[in-house]
Amino acid sequence: MSPAAGRLDEGAGPLVRPYTMTGGRTRPAAGAGLDMISIVVAARERVDWGELQPEHARILRRCRTPVSVAELSAQLDIPITVVKVLVGDLVAAGDVAARAPAPAADHPEAHVLQAVLDGIRRL
Amino acid sequence: MASEGSDGTGGADGAGTGATGAHELPVAVKILVAGGFGAGKTTLVGSVSEIAPLSTEEVMTEASMGVDDTGGVEAKTTTTVALDFGRITVSERVVLYLFGTPGQGRFWFMWDELASGALGAVVVADTRRLESCFPAVDFFERRGVPFAVAVNQFDGAHRYTAQEVREAVDVDPHVPVVLGDARERESGKEVLLSLVEHVIRRRSPALSG
Numbered sequence: 251m252s253p254a255a256g257r258l259d260e261g262a263g264p265l266v267r268p269y270t271m272t273g274g275r276t277r278p279a280a281g282a283g284l285d286m287i288s289i290v291v292a293a294r295e296r297v298d299w300g301e302l303q304p305e306h307a308r309i310l311r312r313c314r315t316p317v318s319v320a321e322l323s324a325q326l327d328i329p330i331t332v333v334k335v336l337v338g339d340l341v342a343a344g345d346v347a348a349r350a351p352a353p354a355a356d357h358p359e360a361h362v363l364q365a366v367l368d369g370i371r372r373l
Numbered sequence: 374m375a376s377e378g379s380d381g382t383g384g385a386d387g388a389g390t391g392a393t394g395a396h397e398l399p400v401a402v403k404i405l406v407a408g409g410f411g412a413g414k415t416t417l418v419g420s421v422s423e424i425a426p427l428s429t430e431e432v433m434t435e436a437s438m439g440v441d442d443t444g445g446v447e448a449k450t451t452t453t454v455a456l457d458f459g460r461i462t463v464s465e466r467v468v469l470y471l472f473g474t475p476g477q478g479r480f481w482f483m484w485d486e487l488a489s490g491a492l493g494a495v496v497v498a499d500t501r502r503l504e505s506c507f508p509a510v511d512f513f514e515r516r517g518v519p520f521a522v523a524v525n526q527f528d529g530a531h532r533y534t535a536q537e538v539r540e541a542v543d544v545d546p547h548v549p550v551v552l553g554d555a556r557e558r559e560s561g562k563e564v565l566l567s568l569v570e571h572v573i574r575r576r577s578p579a580l581s582g
């Protein structure tokens with residue numbers, strides 16, 4: 251194990267003070283527009299893992315296939331708010347792409363509603 | 374490459390401009406499952422979900438405290454609220470998430486965030502204490518969120534008819550009221566189908582115009 255990894259292990263520590271992971275930031279970078287059901291996925295092949303902070307790396311490793319912010323939060327045991335900040339960083343860096351939820355409340359799209367109906371029927 | 378912007382969510386598109394086009398990703402929708410404490414929300418989510426319900430937490434910050442009804446208490450601390458959710462991959466393009474809302478009234482702020490963008494909601498009515506679902510019904514009526522009532526019939530509790538529940542809860546005639554058992558997938562399916570059909574009926578006048 252490299253000395254750097256040892257240092258990171260210490261720093262990663264228990265998740266008792268969640269916002270220490272984000273350097274105290276409680277809001278994602280402006281314009282990230284992330285929702286708890288935004289779907290995110292890794293956006294490029296080559297990633298300089300050594301440059302990433304450990305929490306960013308943990309998230310990015312789980313984004314090889316599309317996954318929601320809420321699932322990342324549950325899998326990593328990091329609150330949703332904190333995941334949004336961290337994913338926002340990854341989006342800003344170009345490491346992940348995100349898709350906003352369907353605009354369901356005001357004007358749900360017919361094909362989305364039909365897909366939901368058919369999917370529930372198949373259960 | 375598909376053009377950006379068809380998400381209709383404006384600012385969110387900034388998050389979608391990666392090498393992998395965001396438009397190749399499935400789109401997510403959510404339905405809330407609300408009701409009183411211990412009414413069977415998590416059970417219902419689990420009965421229809423393709424994964425065991427996951428639990429997560431949301432940290433309530435100072436800013437969020439402003440909309441909580443703690444009555445002007447100057448809140449500097451953060452509070453953690455537990456949420457659980459399940460998932461149904463309804464197609465290659467669409468994933469449905471079902472979120473169980475925290476039961477206690479002091480977490481209204483959380484309901485607000487959860488409700489924004491929701492397709493609709495299922496209110497679980499507990500037949501041992503029907504009145505425990507009233508706050509959820511009030512909330513969705515006020516917010517204009519379409520909902521259906523899932524009457525969770527507990528063993529040994531009074532057996533209501535759907536009509537009796539409808540009258541007791543006092544919902545509009547078009548609101549679906551479905552009797553069932555939250556532990557049974559068929560019950561969960563039935564109430565979800567009623568809800569989505571209700572949502573489709575609500576939007577069809579706009580369609581035909």
Ligand SMILES: Nc1nc2c(ncn2[C@@H]2O[C@H](COP(=O)(O)OP(=O)(O)OP(=O)(O)O)[C@@H](O)[C@H]2O)c(=O)[nH]1
Binds near residue numbers: 527
């Ligand atoms: N007999 C019976 N028991 C049920 C039914 N639905 C749920 N339960 C049980 O009731 C208890 C509470 O159910 P939950 O699904 O955890 O309720 P909840 O609404 O998620 O509870 P909170 O999140 O704590 O508010 C569990 O022990 C369930 O197994 C039902 O239809 N019949």
Ligand SMILES: [Mg+2]
Binds near residue numbers: 414415416457473
């Ligand atoms: Mg629960």
